[in-house]
Amino acid sequence: MSITNAVLRLASCGAVFLTLLPATASVVRAEAFRVLTQSASAAGQAAAFAAQADDPSAIHYNPAGMTQLRGLQLSLGTLLIGGQTNFTGPTGATARGDFNGTIAYPPPTNFYVTANLKDLGVTSLGDTTVGLGVTTPFGLLTRYPNDGPFSTAVTFAALPLIDVKPTVAYKLSDQLSFGLGADIYTFSNFLGEGQLELKFNAPPGGAIPAGTPLEVNGDDTAAGFNVSMLYTPLRNGEGKPLVNIGLLYRSQATLHLNGQFLANGTLVGNARSTLVLPQVFTGGIAVWPIRDREREWKLELDVDYAGWKSFRNVDVTLSSGGMLPFPQEWRNNFVVMIGTEHKWLRVERLPGWELALRAGYWRSQTPVPDRNFNPAVPDADNHTVAAGLGLLCKERGSFLGIVPCAGVGFGAMRTKGVGLDLSYQAVLYEGRTVSGNRNPTVDGFYQTVLHVGAVNLRVNF
Secondary structure (H helix, E strand, C coil): CCHHHHHHHHHHHHHHHHHHCCCCCCCCEEECCEECCCCHHHHCCCCCCCCCCCCCCHHHHCHHHHHHCCCEEEEEEEEEEEEEEEEECCCCCEEEEECCCCECCCCCEEEEEEEECCCCCCCCCCCEEEEEEEECCECEEEECCCCCCCCCCCCEEEECEEEEEEEEEEECCCCEEEEEEEEEEEECCCCCCCCEEEEEECCCCCCCCCCCEEEEEEECCEEEEEEEEEEEEEECCCCCEEEEEEEEEECCEEEEEEEEEEECCEEEEEEEEEEEECCEEEEEEEEEEEECCCEEEEEEEEEEEECHHHCCECCEEECCCCEECCECCCCCEEEEEEEEEEEECCECCECCEEEEEEEEEEEECCCCCHHHCCCCCCCCCEEEEEEEEEEEECCCCEECCCEECCCCCCHHHCCCEEEEEEEEEEEEECCEEECCCCCHHHCEEEEEEEEEEEEEEEEEC
16 A cells, blocks of 8 residues: 555545534533543543553544554544532622533534554555544633623633644654644634634623623634653563553644624624643653453553643733733643553453453642633632443454454455443532632632543444
8 A cells, every 4th residue: 555545545534524523612621721531541541541542542642652553543532521610609699600501512522543554554654653633622611691690701601622633653663652743723613603702791880881791702723733752661571561651742822813892792893812722741651560461450640731821811902902801820730640441351251352441530730810710711629530441342253243343344444343432520629719809700619510421432444
């Protein structure tokens, strides 16, 4: 197979799924509006996956890990998200926030495709693997009552931002692999308005009558990059890793948003703002105390550092010469993730199947100070507990003893395995009392709990 054909095959798979992807803004926040949940296999381990990175979601968690994947592999996943934010003000006033409904809909979706070029007959580039992903590493969807106590701060906010990730990885040796990718951030036109939206009501004392519904919106496309490494200092007799060290850097990206300022649905003027997405450093170490032909047991610790200090403001400049101030002045923060996976490679009652059980925990700091807190991002320090299940049907395996998992298709596109990953996360935010805010109506007590179910279907060719 020529390199041209291999790349065309990869691109055609990506193009099909890009046209189908609903790409709603994911709202499962690790902190602020950054999202860690990008696949069910990683979510079941509380996103402690940067050093394992052994399925197509490596494109997000550590692209260097793509060199561990054989042939052509696809993964398509989605999230079911429920939960709410409850607010109680100093006077006893209350409000409840949700995802513009009980469950976010359409559900956030991710897609990955990877191709090991050597396995596909392209040997001129050595041990090179290419991939394409579509994810939502930053996203937001929040709704509060129009007559709520802080309606002058927010009644609705949406950030349907997606990340298109063309990626390449190269295996330098049995111990060392590197990855390089682009992050093309853009807004989805497949959902709603396809732009950032912030809705709130006019406060008293302004040129616009108090209580008038206001909206600021805008969109843009921006590019960043990511570089990664996977180091394997120790393998077993069969060549499988016993220790992996993963490192990943995602660059800062700046969106110059152009949109409109509306009052009661009427155009007041054009609006411009700047949204700076932070740089992120991730490091992880995975250890397999057990890894033989029967079963595998992995333990992993990841530490994630986000440079939110660059997120200073999202002030809106109007074509009339006016300005709507939205100061932020956030802080840098850490997320610590611990995850484990126990995998049975041979299941007595299910010949040809693998079974994996997963669990994990993360602890995240909030970067948002009280003074500039906005209920659109009801962030606080949080704890997440996770559990997951993985099933992989390979050669000699079948569904219900009828449909074979391998050999389905035609030519080089015959399946070698079909997998299903499921996970559940409970995201428990610590109760937060906000005081001294620039908008006094925001001051009060916030409590947020999220429930997240994830599912990914994987197909190996």
